Structure formats: structure tokens, C-alpha cells
Amino acid sequence: MKSYLECVPCFIRQTWDVLQRVTGDQGIQEGVMRNVLWAVSRMDLNDPPPVMSQYIHQMIRRKTGLIDPYKEIKELSNRVVLSMYDRLKEQIQESADPLETALRLAIAGNLIDMGARSHIDAAYIQDAINRAFVEPLAWNREAFVTEVEQAGAILYLADNAGEIVFDRLLIEELPMEKITVAVRGYPILNDATMDDAREVGLTEIVRVMDTGAAAPGIVLSDSSESFVQAFEEADLILSKGQGNYETLSDCEKDIFFILTVKCPVIARDLDCRPGEMIVRKNQHSLASTQ
Amino acid sequence: MKSYLECVPCFIRQTWDVLQRVTGDQGIQEGVMRNVLWAVSRMDLNDPPPVMSQYIHQMIRRKTGLIDPYKEIKELSNRVVLSMYDRLKEQIQESADPLETALRLAIAGNLIDMGARSHIDAAYIQDAINRAFVEPLAWNREAFVTEVEQAGAILYLADNAGEIVFDRLLIEELPMEKITVAVRGYPILNDATMDDAREVGLTEIVRVMDTGAAAPGIVLSDSSESFVQAFEEADLILSKGQGNYETLSDCEKDIFFILTVKCPVIARDLDCRPGEMIVRKNQHSLASTQ
Numbered sequence: 001m002k003s004y005l006e007c008v009p010c011f012i013r014q015t016w017d018v019l020q021r022v023t024g025d026q027g028i029q030e031g032v033m034r035n036v037l038w039a040v041s042r043m044d045l046n047d048p049p050p051v052m053s054q055y056i057h058q059m060i061r062r063k064t065g066l067i068d069p070y071k072e073i074k075e076l077s078n079r080v081v082l083s084m085y086d087r088l089k090e091q092i093q094e095s096a097d098p099l100e101t102a103l104r105l106a107i108a109g110n111l112i113d114m115g116a117r118s119h120i121d122a123a124y125i126q127d128a129i130n131r132a133f134v135e136p137l138a139w140n141r142e143a144f145v146t147e148v149e150q151a152g153a154i155l156y157l158a159d160n161a162g163e164i165v166f167d168r169l170l171i172e173e174l175p176m177e178k179i180t181v182a183v184r185g186y187p188i189l190n191d192a193t194m195d196d197a198r199e200v201g202l203t204e205i206v207r208v209m210d211t212g213a214a215a216p217g218i219v220l221s222d223s224s225e226s227f228v229q230a231f232e233e234a235d236l237i238l239s240k241g242q243g244n245y246e247t248l249s250d251c252e253k254d255i256f257f258i259l260t261v262k263c264p265v266i267a268r269d270l271d272c273r274p275g276e277m278i279v280r281k282n283q284h285s286l287a288s289t290q
Numbered sequence: 291m292k293s294y295l296e297c298v299p300c301f302i303r304q305t306w307d308v309l310q311r312v313t314g315d316q317g318i319q320e321g322v323m324r325n326v327l328w329a330v331s332r333m334d335l336n337d338p339p340p341v342m343s344q345y346i347h348q349m350i351r352r353k354t355g356l357i358d359p360y361k362e363i364k365e366l367s368n369r370v371v372l373s374m375y376d377r378l379k380e381q382i383q384e385s386a387d388p389l390e391t392a393l394r395l396a397i398a399g400n401l402i403d404m405g406a407r408s409h410i411d412a413a414y415i416q417d418a419i420n421r422a423f424v425e426p427l428a429w430n431r432e433a434f435v436t437e438v439e440q441a442g443a444i445l446y447l448a449d450n451a452g453e454i455v456f457d458r459l460l461i462e463e464l465p466m467e468k469i470t471v472a473v474r475g476y477p478i479l480n481d482a483t484m485d486d487a488r489e490v491g492l493t494e495i496v497r498v499m500d501t502g503a504a505a506p507g508i509v510l511s512d513s514s515e516s517f518v519q520a521f522e523e524a525d526l527i528l529s530k531g532q533g534n535y536e537t538l539s540d541c542e543k544d545i546f547f548i549l550t551v552k553c554p555v556i557a558r559d560l561d562c563r564p565g566e567m568i569v570r571k572n573q574h575s576l577a578s579t580q
Contacts, residue, residue, distance in 0.1 A: 005306065005309075005316070005319055005323050006306065008302060008323055008327070009303045009306050011301045012298060012302045013299045013303075016295065016296065016299050019295075026295070029295055030295060030335070033295050033298055034331045034332070035331075037298070037328070037330050037331035038327070038328065038331040038332075039326035040327050041324045041325075041331060042324070042326040045320070071321045107357065108490065153407045233571060254553065
């Protein structure tokens with residue numbers, strides 16, 4: 001997906017949000033802000049939005065020396081959702097359709113996104129869970145199950161910390177032996193990295209690798225060889241969240257996009273409403289199913 | 291008041307808001323957006339925010355050829371508030387303190403501000419009026435009345451269309467013979483111009499002049515000689531709204547700032563909460579009275 005002019009106010013808001021979080025030094029804040037404004041003024045709109053996000057966060061890291069500004073938020077979200085794990089597991093197992101329940105929770109977890117929001121806490125996460133059970137979910141259960149069954153290798157692209165506990169619950173309802181989970185190669189926003197995968201016990205139940213890149217999405221040209229190989233060899237990709245959608249919406253592999261739509265640009269691209277819970281097969285594969 | 295980095299996301303949001311309103315031509319939208327990003331990347335933060343707003347709106351006017359993108363909004367707000375004039379006049383006259391009631395309405399009217407909001411309609415205006423009667427208003431009645439009585443010439447700096455009907459109601463409670471009202475010299479946002487002053491009958495009851503400038507505030511270096519003279523000769527200035535506050539907060543004349551605080555930057559500068567109704571004597575004059 002390309003970037004739109006509508007993304008521009010969001011890039012600038014995101015820059016200011018992070019700057020306030022990471023430094024009180026007004027000289028650094030001003031330097032980064034001026035640099036980002038200049039960079040956005042000449043950006044290539046053909047790049048998906050995560051390319052500019054990556055640039056912004058790299059700039060902030062370089063100027064502040066702070067590697068992981070969202071570390072505390074990530075640990076907090078992991079801890080909060082982990083404390084709910086047993087109860088959620090029970091809810092899934094006792095529900096009429098455990099797969100759909102786990103999928104709903106995994107989509108609700110996608111609301112734990114510091115790219116789209118400035119603040120997240122335990123009450124916000126509980127609200128997201130409550131929403132998961134009442135929002136409509138239009139998905140093609142049969143196509144999803146069939147593709148998962150027929151695939152030899154499944155690559156699961158994680159999105160955010162906290163959310164990754166919900167991902168674990170969903171993965172436990174899928175054929176785990178076929179699944180590799182990919183997290184980001186470096187800290188970016190509150191996206192999950194290998195530390196988060198370890199913290200929530202994901203590394204104990206499936207193979208986990210990282211992309212080798214710091215984009216809040218999948219940019220193959222920036223990714224490690226081993227990730228690119230896993231990506232190419234996967235028969236099916238389960239892609240969580242907006243950043244992965246933005247970077248893979250034009251990719252020709254078999255991909256199910258699983259996300260909550262958090263911005264009007266993506267809503268338009270997906271032809272749905274902001275706030276909608278989405279399980280959508282990409283349009284480019286031969287066996288498009290929804 | 292200088293500009294702050296916090297103003298930057300707001301400049302960019304405002305640019306996008308106006309661009310969507312004035313043109314569907316994506317080439318023009320992109321050209322203006324890139325130019326504004328570049329201009330903001332090198333702006334002088336010592337300038338008050340209306341200087342950049344003026345630049346942005348001049349750029350949009352030049353690229354689209356559209357002189358007055360908020361014309362309809364301004365006419366609508368004038369019409370809506372004018373239709374309430376008789377009822378509001380009665381409310382003022384029957385109230386225990388007609389001056390305070392008129393002042394409260396004039397401050398509520400300051401919420402009709404397209405710089406701070408993207409959308410305004412009749413329901414929004416009615417809400418603003420309802421708020422005017424219940425919100426606390428910390429003002430020094432005695433100081434205000436004394437200064438108004440003692441002043442020979444009073445310059446009333448109007449802010450927005452629609453709001454200017456409330457200004458008329460307030461001016462009718464003041465010694466009208468001493469008052470000159472100033473409106474903007476050219477269309478900018480939904481700020482009131484001479485057309486609006488005429489539409490709401492203000493020109494029939496007091497002297498009205500324009501600033502000769504297109505800034506959504508008072509930039510003396512850009513203003514006409516006759517306005518600068520009226521400004522210098524005024525014994526007291528009644529200044530409506532944020533834009534006039536932003537450009538005059540450091541001015542050493544006797545000024546009462548009358549406004550609703552609509553942004554966190556101005557709230558911090560005035561040491562109050564966003565949303566607060568303000569009648570505040572400037573700090574630089576000798577007889578500071580707050």
C-alpha cells in the first residue's frame with residue numbers, strides 16, 4: 001500500500017508523541033522535528049507508511065541515543081495480558097467455537113498499538129477484550145481452516161507487545177508444528193521483538209525468528225537473508241496488524257490479514273469502516289476467498 | 291507569544307483540513323503539503339503561530355486561486371447566530387448582570403473557530419451557548435468596568451464570523467461611542483472580515499475598520515497605516531480569541547484578552563485549563579488587574 005497525504009499529519013503527530021516520551025531536551029526535540037518535516041516534505045508516496053515511520057524512529061534513536069523508548073510500555077502490556085492468560089484460555093476452550101474466539105481475541109489485541117494511540121493501560125486492554133466478543137467478524141471460516149490445513153509451512157507475522165500474548169492463544173489453536181513466528185529485528189514503537197516473544201513464553205511452544213529489520217512492517221529489502229528465505233518458503237502467511245498490511249497488501253503470496261482497522265486510510269484501502277475487525281485473504285493470490 | 295513545537299502537528303493538520311475543503315486536485319494538495327512541510331521545517335519559532343497560519347493560507351490561495359474557502363461556513367455561522375439575536379438580547383437584558391451575560395456569550399462565541407476545529411454547525415453553536423451560562427468565569431468586574439469607563443478610545447479586535455454577532459451583543463452593553471471594531475483585512479480561515487461586520491449589522495452601530503492584513507491575529511508590521519494608527523491611539527484594547535492573544539500577549543498596551551482557551555499551548559501560556567473561559571488583563575501593562 002502506498003502512503004497518502006492523509007498519512008502526513010499522522011507522521012508528524014507520531015514524531016511529537018515519541019519526542020515528548022523520550023526527551024525533555026528542547027534542542028533535540030526541535031532538531032528531530034525539523035529534520036522529520038524536511039524528510040516528509042520530500043518523501044516518496046509510493047513507499048508504504050512504515051518506511052517513513054522507520055526513518056522517524058531511527059532519527060529519534062540517533063539523536064537521543066535511546067534504543068527502546070517503548071520498553072516499559074511493552075513490558076507492561078505483556079504483563080497485563082499474561083495475567084489474563086489463564087482466564088482467556090478457559091474462555092477459549094469453553095466457547096462454542098474456540099478458533100473464532102481465539103481469532104477474535106488476537107484481533108482485539110491488535111488495538112495495543114502505540115503507532116495509532118498515545119496512551120495504553122490495563123483498562124484500555126480490558127475494553128479491547130470486551131469489544132472482541134461483541135463486534136461483528138465477517139470471516140470465511142472454511143477457507144481459513146482449509147488453507148491452514150493444506151499449508152506445509154506457516155509464517156505468523158506478529159505485530160505488537162501485549163498483543164503477542166493473544167497471538168500465543170491463537171497459535172495454540174492452530175497446528176503449532178507448522179508455524180514460525182516472526183517478530184521485529186529491532187525495537188520500533190511498541191512492536192514485539194524477540195524479548196517479548198520470550199517474555200510471553202512463545203519461544204517455548206513454536207519456532208520464533210526476527211525479521212532482521214526495524215520497520216514496523218515487512219520491508220523485505222531491509223530484512224535478513226534468513227527471514228527472506230522463511231518468507232519465500234512459507235505456503236501461508238498469517239499477518240497481524242496495520243503495519244504488516246501496509247507493507248504486504250500488494251504482495252502476491254497467500255496471506256490472511258488479521259487486524260483491527262485503526263485509521264481511515266486503511267479503512268478505505270480495505271473498503272471497511274475504521275474500528276472494524278478484519279480477517280481478509282489478500283486479493284493477489286489465486287485462491288482469493290473473502 | 292512564540293510558537294512551540296506542539297504547534298507543528300496542528301499546522302500540518304490545519305493544512306490538510308483546508309486542502310480537503312478547497313480542492314480535490316491531488317497534485318495541488320501534494321504540492322501545497324510538501325511546501326508547507328518544508329516551510330515549517332525552517333520556521334522561526336519566535337514568530338507567533340498566526341504568522342505560519344497566514345503563510346499556509348496564502349500558499350493555498352495562490353495554488354488553488356480560491357480567495358475565501360470558508361465563505362459558506364462564515365455565512366452560515368452569521369445566519370445561525372443572527373437568528374438567535376433577539377432571544378439572546380432578551381436573555382442579556384433580563385439577566386441579573388447584563389454585562390457579564392453578554393461577556394459570557396461573547397466568550398462562548400469564540401468557540402466558532404475553524405482554526406481549532408474541522409467542523410461547525412448549528413448544534414455546535416447552541417452547545418457553545420449552553421456552556422456559556424454554566425462554565426465558571428473568573429474575571430475582575432470592577433477593573434474591567436473602570437478601565438472601560440476611563441478609556442477615551444477603545445479598539446475591539448474581532449475574531450471569527452458568527453462570533454461577531456455575540457461581539458455585537460457585548461458591544462451594545464459597552465459605551466459604543468468610544469469603540470472602533472477591527473476585522474481582518476482579507477479572508478483567512480473563518481475570521482471575520484468587513485463583509486461579516488456588515489452582514490451582522492455591526493457597521494450600523496459602531497465604526498468598523500480592517501487591519502489591512504490577512505493574518506489570523508494582529509501582525510502590526512503587515513497591517514495598514516490607518517490600523518496601526520488606531521491601534522497606537524487606543525487607550526484600551528478588547529482582544530477576542532486565540533489568534534489575537536498569540537500575537538499580542540507580549541504587547542505593552544492595556545489589553546483585556548477575552549477568549550475560550552482551545553489548545554494546550556495557550557492554556558500553558560495563560561496558566562489555565564483548555565476549555566476555560568478567560569477575561570484576562572495583559573501582564574505587561576502597569577495596571578495589571580486580572
